[in-house]
Amino acid sequence: MLSLYERAKQAQWNATTDVDWSIDVPFGCPLPDDSSFAMASFASSPLARRGRPMWDTFRWELQSWMVSQFLHGEQGALVVAARLVEVVPDLDSKYYAASQAADEARHVEAFSRYLNEKVPEPYPITQPLRELLEDLLSDSRWDITALGMQIIVEALAMAAFRLAHSTFHDDLICDITRLVARDEARHVTFGVMSLSGIYREMTTAELADREDMVLEAAVLMRRRFLLEDVWERIEVDRAEGVEFAAHDDLMVKYRQAVFSKVISALNNIGLLTPRVRDGLEKLELIGFADRALRPGYRR
Template identity: 35%
Template sequence: MPVDALMSTDYELRELALNNLYEKAKAAQWDVAKDIDWSTELDADNPLGMPDPTLLIYGTQLWDKLDAAGRREVRHHAQAWLLSQILHGEQAALICAAKLASAEEGLSARLCAATQMMDEARHVEAYAKLVNEKFSTSYPMSKSLKGLLEDTITSTHLDMTNLGMQVLVEGIALSIFQSVVAYSTDPFIKDLFSRIQRDESRHFAVGRITLCRVYSEMSSTELKEREEFVSEGASVLYEHLCADDIWEPMGFSKEACAQMVRDSEVSSTIRRSIFRRLVPTIREMGLLTPRVRRTFEQLDVIDYEVMPLSLNA
């Protein structure tokens, strides 16, 4: 069920932290068509310029047996799958931002959501152009991600839309963007992902600030539903990161490769590292309850709870 749009007569900008983020958003707008050099040619062997140890099957028997052409194909499909999932996520974020802009009670939060709509539209444009023009392969949304995004978009609780998109999905996406910016050797990719990462950092900060206040005032019964949502969402995202859909298009057994990815220490290290921003955020919001803690322990990411939370946006 949709959340009803809210008309308010309160035009006071009451929340300083959100006002500051709104001002940053206005100053940081950029143009996909004018500020990015799309004539740049990417390396056909490694379009994102990422090192091979960032691949889920790196170091496995399958990887060791592949020749140069086989490894090139794995890179291409893995990167095409990643970009496709990011693109689907950005479209969902655009929908969620529109929902927040129409229903947030405070003007500061509403203005932040409005600028996020422009940001997300720009991200959809950028990733669509990257997938369509620079890659010969694209992938549909994974079943696990689709279920989480549907729950996030259709929730009648505005805070759960915020929690699912701004914290869970954006938290995971930010860590992926950070890795690409840190490890890619391609200047074009580093520039594009750096611009998007700065935008997403603001969105993540808005969600964190808003929800910390909301959850501090919420009853234990209401919080229990949010705990369950976080636990289920984190588990879904951890499975989603296995990228099970890329193997059959390359002629491999989906079942065998899926098990190989789950048994690989390299894969586990890669997937768990993506939670480094999410776990301390959940802690700060007061949602690191025994139920959520058990989930993070099962995913082997609980050690991130002691990390300081980055406040850069």
């Protein structure tokens, strides 16, 4: 834990001076074609009937929506990190949690400035993310708060940041997410170190509570990625857009890619139980690579 704390101190960056805010963000401008896989997704989407420019509109709005949700998630993470300073049981963990609070403040600063200066109309927090953060912040059990934020929300964010090069459309946000992803990797590690071993000591009822929390959070986060707010913004029928997002191969693969970090972290802390794994599979959040974590798996 002290080694992680030392790494956190050495890796601090400044959102004002270490980011080139002069980089132009041509929001709404035409974009080059995506991969053939993505273009096939567009062709089968509700957007296709409105022509190729609508795909670019969707891609810019998706970026605006994602960065907006990053900001809201980091605001929640800032509150959670501050709470963890108080409730984690040992001094070394308090040192690290305090450094994480400083990280989260810097992330809020960077995403807030990007949205305020570069994006015409950021998005409010989505209802699923709001529900999850309210649940986590109202729970008095520190391990539930850490599980929800450090293992689920932070791991999802870290995966999304690392996919930024293929999902975002300007160098500025790619630079910001690269810096933030470096911090998030430590935050997930802190969560894994803090929670490792504690589930072996819990009663069956206590463990079931944690499994319930993971599965409820997964339902909310999957729903978030059905992009209800984006469809409404670009005037696509909400039900049709949600149906497309739920079943389109590209959308399914993206959700599996970002959830892979969550699944790995759950496995590392001993909470990828058969019940949790089966629940995630029913939600189509476990891809081929993650199925390899199943005991006795054979290729």
